[in-house]
Amino acid sequence: MSEIEEMKSMSCAEFEEIVHDLDRPGTRGMALRERALAHAESCARCAQLLTETESLDQALHAIATTEGDQEAPAWMESALLREFRYAKVTAVSPNIGRHVAALGIAAAVLLAAGISLHRFAPGTKGNVPGQNMQANVSAPATAGESAQSASSAESASDFIALPYADDPDGSDGGTVVRVELSGPALASLGMPVSLAGSSGSISADLLVSDDGTPQAIRLVSQETAN
């Protein structure tokens, strides 16, 4: 009897506090469920609130049940998979940009070398090797020989690694190629602006790796022989 009285001792405020949790596992409302129901039997106002809350619960549950199997249309999975594949391809190819840039530089260098060769090929008017500084694309030398490739009449700077170079010190081998480069071509290789702004061409040695990618450059100045 006293137990029943104790159960009925729940106040309306306490009932309102837990009424929305009576069926929610793990909550205080569920723990006090029996007391709350007992209170509702003796309180018309709380009984009405309980009924309304139960109706609301049931309506919400009905909505959750009827709409619980809704999902995005099937095309979305295909579209996202395509995006996933695309993202995967770009993610595993971070060197693509580097290779494109290196190829661009290689193309510029080879173009410059080709033009030089064409202009100063044997038999071409005005081509006197040794007299004209522009007419010089040397026979390739190995990277190991590069230190000796500058003749005694020349002074050369140290090799400077080119942007995106994989092997700027030529440790994997490579070839040194003498070229004449214009100022803008030097600028594209990252050389100082003062040189890049030169109106004439400048002699340089390019260290080209085995795959044809230029790795490093050094400037060569030729001293006039007396």
Place this chain on the structure above:
Amino acid sequence: MPGQAAERPEMTKATELTDDGLLGRMIAGDEEAFTLLYRRRHPSIYRFALHMSGNATIAEDVTQEVFMTLIRDPRRFDPARGTLGGFLFGIARNFLRKRWEQDRRLVALDGDANEIGEHSPNGSGSGASRNGLHANGKGFLVSASSDEFATRETISRVRSAVATLPENYREIVVLCDLEEMSYEEAASVLSCPVGTVRSRLHRARAILLEKLRDAQTARRVPVVRT
């Protein structure tokens, strides 16, 4: 290829993986892991967006954006800060808010609310009686024996009432009542304390009751519990 034979058991295992495990595989480029993760997680995200916006097109957009974000930048998810589900819901909430700013008409009106029901494969409103989820004729739901139309209308009214709740109350009702999450799960999704979830849900349900009382003459019949 020997690897192919070895892949099958791994794929089977993938279905047993946790979200974090699947995400790890997905980051490594495992397409099936992404597919499994998407199939596991997208329905609740879609329904959340659908209930929050009341618009199937917006729900599709939001769902797609959530998983696009996961594809593009999966490392944004930090397991130390919560579950992957919470992370995805967080992205969905952010996208919904952006859409909110773009279109103030996101709050579902009657027509929008009906749209949700129209997308239900089972139609709307019949779930309550089908699942025995009818009240005893004393609350907002009428008994199944009285009038199916009235039951459907009641559920429609509840759905509309949910759709017109303020955003922070609506999302808590959607998560806790329609997605049937625990307070702890909802707290993880909303990045707030469990106590906040509880108090906010109680307030939201109190508002719903007020709305429903306004919409229907209260039936003041004493509760008879069995």
